Amino acid sequence: MKFLVIQQKRVGDVLTSTIICNNLKKKYPNATIDFMGYTNCVDVLIGNPNIDNVIVLSHKVRKNYFSLFKFIFEIRAKKYDVVIDVYNKLETNLITLFSGANTKIAYHKWYTTLFYTHNLKRIDNTMDTNYGFAIENRLLLLEPLNLDKSTIDPFPKLFVSPKENEDTISLFEQHKIDKNKKIIMISLLGSEQSKTYPLEYMAKVVEYVASHKDVTILFNYFESQIEDAKKIYNSCSKSTQEKIRFDLLGSDLRSFVAIMNNCDIIIGNDGGAINMAKALNKPSFTIFSPFIEKKNWATFEDGSKNISVHLNDYKPDLIKNVHHDEIKKNASSLYQQFTPELFKDRIEFFMDQNL
Incomplete structure (x- = not known):
């Protein structure tokens, strides 16, 4: 059996979709399971024993019709039995259509019966969820394959090599991090x-975190965001700054994964860093943007190890019956209503529970 799982987009999306590969390999240990994604997400797939080959669909190929069709026929030559298209956009519609696979699975859209043998309607997000709808909907794509639901593992996983861990420990020593103190990553x-x-x-959130004694704080940010990171750092009190290792920063995605693997918890903005921390089984406290549907990405929410906060939790009238696009347009002004004092007690509870 040969499987192809397709998931373009961001790190969080790709990492979440690896649960499809993990469960396929459990059911079909001798199958070949390939994963197709963008270049920027390859690093979160490294070391996953449930993925045999990573196929990169580059921006250059996507934007050139000749290159795209050449790529499509290269995929066809691999003779997959099953294609699971999580992304489900025109380029992947065409890849799946011409793949030659007998079983082609995707989410239902009005036109998708032209491309897929199984078109599954996403789970109604008014229902209750144990895992978060980002997880639930990916597990839904496995249903046509009749896997034993009692054996399903819903947890994404990241894999860190001994060498990566050793390099991170050395990096911590260079930055004089006390092993006896808890290490907190701030997204x-x-x-x-x-x-x-x-x-x-966010500067106030950092102050809340620093108020706990015996902690070391690391910042996660991109080099392109360093000016904003400095603004937050400079807004912190001197005593808080002394607990921050501002310059301890991963040089790439793999080094961030290894650094996160040696931290105790993560607190901060929703995004790839939070999803990677969860895949490393680290407790997470997530602050969601007003326009993000919390039920989708508040994965494995249990009120203790994984906690999240959203404007809707505190001031629901501000966004009640307002269209998603309008909320996103006004995200900045809505964020101003979402003061950290509203959830200070939740951060303190989270830290008490997990440190």
């Missing part, structure tokens, strides 16, 4: 402004 900034908690508010 400082979102992937875009509309997903970034206001800088002055």
